[in-house]
Amino acid sequence: MDEVFVRIDDRLLHGQVVVSWIPYLKANLVVVADDEYAKDEFMRSLIESSGPEGVKVHVKTIEETAEFLKDDRDNRILVLLRSIEGIRKLSKKAKVANINIGGLGAGERRKRYYNSIHLSDDELNILKEMANDNIYVEVRILPKDKAIVIKGS
Amino acid sequence: MTFADYFLLSIFYFWASSTALSLGIGYYTIYRPVMAGMIAGLILKDAQKGMMAGAVVNIIYIDFVSTGGSFKGDQCLTAILAAMASILFNLHPLEASALAYPFGFLGILIWKYRLKINNVFVHIYEKKYKDKKNPDISVYDGLLPQALLLLMSSLVFVAAAFLMFLLNDIINFKNIGALYYIGLILVIFSAFNVLHKIKNKYNFIIFALTFLAVELFDIRAYIIFVLICFSLMLTADKNIGFAKNEFRGIIKKGDMVYSWFIWMNYSHSCYSYERLMGLAFAHSMKNILKKLYDNKYEISEAVHNHTEFFNTEPNIGAPILGYIISLEEKRRKTKQSFEDISYIKKGMMGISAGLGDSFTQVVLAPLFISMAVMLSLDNSFYPALIPVIILAALILFISYTGFMNGYFKGKEFMLQRIKNVKESKVKIYFPYMFSGILGLSMSRLLLNNNRPYENIFTIFIIILTSGISFMRKRGER
Numbered sequence: 001m002d003e004v005f006v007r008i009d010d011r012l013l014h015g016q017v018v019v020s021w022i023p024y025l026k027a028n029l030v031v032v033a034d035d036e037y038a039k040d041e042f043m044r045s046l047i048e049s050s051g052p053e054g055v056k057v058h059v060k061t062i063e064e065t066a067e068f069l070k071d072d073r074d075n076r077i078l079v080l081l082r083s084i085e086g087i088r089k090l091s092k093k094a095k096v097a098n099i100n101i102g103g104l105g106a107g108e109r110r111k112r113y114y115n116s117i118h119l120s121d122d123e124l125n126i127l128k129e130m131a132n133d134n135i136y137v138e139v140r141i142l143p144k145d146k147a148i149v150i151k152g153s
Numbered sequence: 154m155t156f157a158d159y160f161l162l163s164i165f166y167f168w169a170s171s172t173a174l175s176l177g178i179g180y181y182t183i184y185r186p187v188m189a190g191m192i193a194g195l196i197l198k199d200a201q202k203g204m205m206a207g208a209v210v211n212i213i214y215i216d217f218v219s220t221g222g223s224f225k226g227d228q229c230l231t232a233i234l235a236a237m238a239s240i241l242f243n244l245h246p247l248e249a250s251a252l253a254y255p256f257g258f259l260g261i262l263i264w265k266y267r268l269k270i271n272n273v274f275v276h277i278y279e280k281k282y283k284d285k286k287n288p289d290i291s292v293y294d295g296l297l298p299q300a301l302l303l304l305m306s307s308l309v310f311v312a313a314a315f316l317m318f319l320l321n322d323i324i325n326f327k328n329i330g331a332l333y334y335i336g337l338i339l340v341i342f343s344a345f346n347v348l349h350k351i352k353n354k355y356n357f358i359i360f361a362l363t364f365l366a367v368e369l370f371d372i373r374a375y376i377i378f379v380l381i382c383f384s385l386m387l388t389a390d391k392n393i394g395f396a397k398n399e400f401r402g403i404i405k406k407g408d409m410v411y412s413w414f415i416w417m418n419y420s421h422s423c424y425s426y427e428r429l430m431g432l433a434f435a436h437s438m439k440n441i442l443k444k445l446y447d448n449k450y451e452i453s454e455a456v457h458n459h460t461e462f463f464n465t466e467p468n469i470g471a472p473i474l475g476y477i478i479s480l481e482e483k484r485r486k487t488k489q490s491f492e493d494i495s496y497i498k499k500g501m502m503g504i505s506a507g508l509g510d511s512f513t514q515v516v517l518a519p520l521f522i523s524m525a526v527m528l529s530l531d532n533s534f535y536p537a538l539i540p541v542i543i544l545a546a547l548i549l550f551i552s553y554t555g556f557m558n559g560y561f562k563g564k565e566f567m568l569q570r571i572k573n574v575k576e577s578k579v580k581i582y583f584p585y586m587f588s589g590i591l592g593l594s595m596s597r598l599l600l601n602n603n604r605p606y607e608n609i610f611t612i613f614i615i616i617l618t619s620g621i622s623f624m625r626k627r628g629e630r
Contacts, residue, residue, distance in 0.1 A: 011464055014503035015510035036496070042564055043500045049571050050504040052511055053580075105462030106427040115268070116426045 004069060006079045006096055008087055009103040013080060016102065016142055018052050022078065024143040029075040030057045033065035033090060034082055062086055066093035084123040091130060098136040099127075101150075114139050114148060128153050154197075154241065159314070161196045162233060163307040165189075170229050170263065171302050173295075177417035177467055177552060178545040181518055186211035186232035187525050188541060191534075193236035201534050202246075203236035208529045209250040210235050212340050212594060215523065216347040227260020230310065234317060242326055247336030247598075252326055254339060256313045263305055271425035274298055275432065278460070287453040290439055290460070294432040298423040337611075338618050340598065344591055345622035353584035357623075363592030368600065374531035377593055378524055378540070381586055388578035396557040402482050403444055404560075409478070412437050413556045416474055417549075420467040428462050434474070434498075435459035441478050445485045455481070458491045465502040466509025468552035469574065472566050473501045475559025501567060512574050516583050517547060523590045530597040 005025050009017065012032055022030070030051060037043045038061040051057035060068060065079065081087050087099060103116055110118035117139055119127075131137050132152035139148040169189055172180040182188050187207045194203015214228040234253035238244050244252065274293045281288035326332055348356050366372055400406050416437035423432045435456050442455040465473060480494050521544035528537035558566045599615070 009503075010462070010499070011503040011506065014464065014506035015466065018507035018511050019515060037500060040500075043497075046501070046564070046568060046571070047504060049568065049575075050508050052507070053575075105429075112272075112426065116429070118427070 004077045004079060004097075005100065006081070006087065006090075006098065007100045007102050008081050008084065009101075010082045010105055011103050012082060013047060013050060013057065014103075017078075017080070020142050020144075021102075022052060022055055025076065025078055027076045027078040028055055029077045030055060031065055031068065031077055031079045032057065032059045032081075033062050033079055033086060034059065035061045035086075038064070062089045063093065066090060069094045084119070084126050088126050088130070091133075091135065096135060099130065099138070101127075101137070101139045102141050115141060117141075124150075154237070154314075158196060159311060162193060162237075162314075163310045164303075165192055165196065166230060166233055166310045167303045167306040170227065170260070170306055171299060171422075173299060173419055173422040175418070176414070176549070177420060178548050180421075181513075181522075181548055182541050182545050184229050185518075185522050185525075185541075186214060186228050186235075187522065187529055187537070189229045189232040190236040191529075193233040194240060197237065197240045199240045202240050204529045204534055204537065206235040206239040206246040206249045206253075207232040208526045208594075209246040209336065209340060209598065210253065211522065211526045212591075212598070213250060213254065213343045215343055215519065215526075215591070216350055226254065226257025227264065228257065230260035230313060231257030233310070234313060237314065238317065238321075238326070242321055244326060245333060245336075247340065248326065248332040249336075251332045251336035251339060252317070256317055259309050259313045263302070263309055266305075267302070268424060268426045270301065271298055271423050272427050274423055275425050275427050275460075278432070282453065282457050285450070287449055290432065290436045290456055294423045294436040295419055334611075334614050337614060340595070341615065341618040342622050344595055345619065348588060348591065351584045351587060353588070356584055356588040359585055359588040360592040360595075363589045364596045367593050367596035372593070374527045374593055374597065375533055375536055377589065378528060378536070381524065381590075382543075384582070385579065388582070390573060390577065393554065393573060395554055396561050398561040403485075404441060404478060404482055408441055408444060409475070409557060409560060411440050412474070412478065413471070413553060415440070416467065416471070416556070417552060428460060429464035430467075431460045431463045434463045437474060438478070438481070441481065445481060458495075461495060461498075463498060463502055465506045466513060468513055468548050469509030469555065469570065470502060470505035471552040471555035472559030472570060473498060473505060475556045475561075476501075476563045476567070479560045479563060497564075504571070505567070508571060508574050512577070512580070513548065513551070516580055517544060520579070520583055520587060520590075521547075523587060523594065527590050527594045527597070530594050 005027070007017070007021070013030060032047055037047060038059050044059040047059050048057045069077070069079070081090065087096070090096060101117055104110070104118050105116070106112070106118045107120070109120040110123070111120070113119045113124070127137050127150050129152070131150055137150040139150065140146070168174065169179060169183040172184060175183065183192060187204060190207015190210060191200050191204035193207070194200040197203065210228065210232040214225060214231070217225070217228060231250070231253045234256050235246070235249040238252045239246055239249035242249070274297055278288050278290070278293040348360055416433065419436050420430055420433045424430065425432075438459045439456055442452055446452045446455055477494060477498060480497070483489070484494065521540040524540040525537045528540070555570060
């Protein structure tokens, strides 16, 4: 479980993740935790077939991901989620020690937090609450970037 | 330099670094130092000298990938300045590159603020849309951002060039021997850096063997080039081709080609933190949606839908656009909600970006560009254009066939494309070829000029730098 790295990025498995993060983390398994994609047969097979050389990709619902993380001991796992709401659900069901925020596009209520990271007030509050619960929350787009740590209130 | 030279070089720097208005291949051709150096040289009437300086800058930036990795200065600006220094101050390519290197960092200014500044155009567009003024997407995605970029890049170029000339007046660089050694150190560091990055057991061995083979047997670059091209042709997948279907709907072939043309020219034109390629996506849907809807408010709304956040690798990801066009065509009849289309866009964009960048940027571009570097360092200037032309043709082929097949075959084509890219043999052989090309390039760079083996000091510097950079990276593991 210590080997799990959780990243929030609405682009999921894209260039920065494949080219920079997976080699940096030496991850051998990517779990895309997303209820919507897990239930869509086609999207699931599309995402699962798109992992780079030597890396397995699973698409699971958030519930399944939580179960999976409890049992798995052998892999270096990168968990990808699309939303803050998703991580809130996951953290209630599984032990999450750290969260990396890597990409969230602009939206109706969202304001720019840092470069390509946009957060609404509600989302920021959820993150602060998690930080209060001793979860390490960082904003870091690429491994080489300096982490901006979100602290609890 | 005359005023006309300044003018032409500024325009060229804008065009190359914009990566727009060049059919999507500018980023793979004129933006690369070896080509930028050659064109700058052409303007200053010594293309060969410019290309040589560009090739050296290219080795210094050989490990560049836009999705992370080490970000140095702007390679295109560095190459133009190095070509200028080499021709106008009569410097050796290594000296010229070392001199241009610090000024290249001025170019980062543009890349850094571009994504922020472009937010402004997104905001203006959104405001006009809300006020029901039917804003023209091509103005906010194309014209305005590019006009601003032209201004910014010209200013940066003129400032960098001015500073370099000023410095040369104070210190006459021709008389400074150290510059040569700084260039040498930069090149060696970069070569070892990139060899460490490609995780392959044999890369150092292949590098060393080719290096020695060239020193001892004088192997020419064109022989290696022909061998590599031949082996690529043998391993290439021959089942990938053009779509042969007929256009039966409202959308005709001409509309598709036009939409593709816009996408290729503008995918990064208004690249902003808020939307990334969102405006470009909408821009390339404009002519399609105009055909599908009559009322100008309907068109405006349909275009606006597509300005949402979007990001992908523009060539491997081209099937997404074709597929979305086919969905929009159906949606006109079914009145299905846009959310269903948006969901597919978002699901596909990340995948093709991840897969695309690890193929076009990490394999194809370095392979063909390094061959151009290798050939030009071996004094084969015109043949050096061949790998660049092949690269450009491949990129166009990948994106055009993807765009058309995406329209006809939809989702299934995306799956097929992922399979094609993953099974591509180039990826497997790339580390071996690349290490060899680099070994040959380095060897030619040192053999080609009259200075390196004339004194013990140079050999000492080469061995010391190689040793340090080799050990330094070993330690990091």
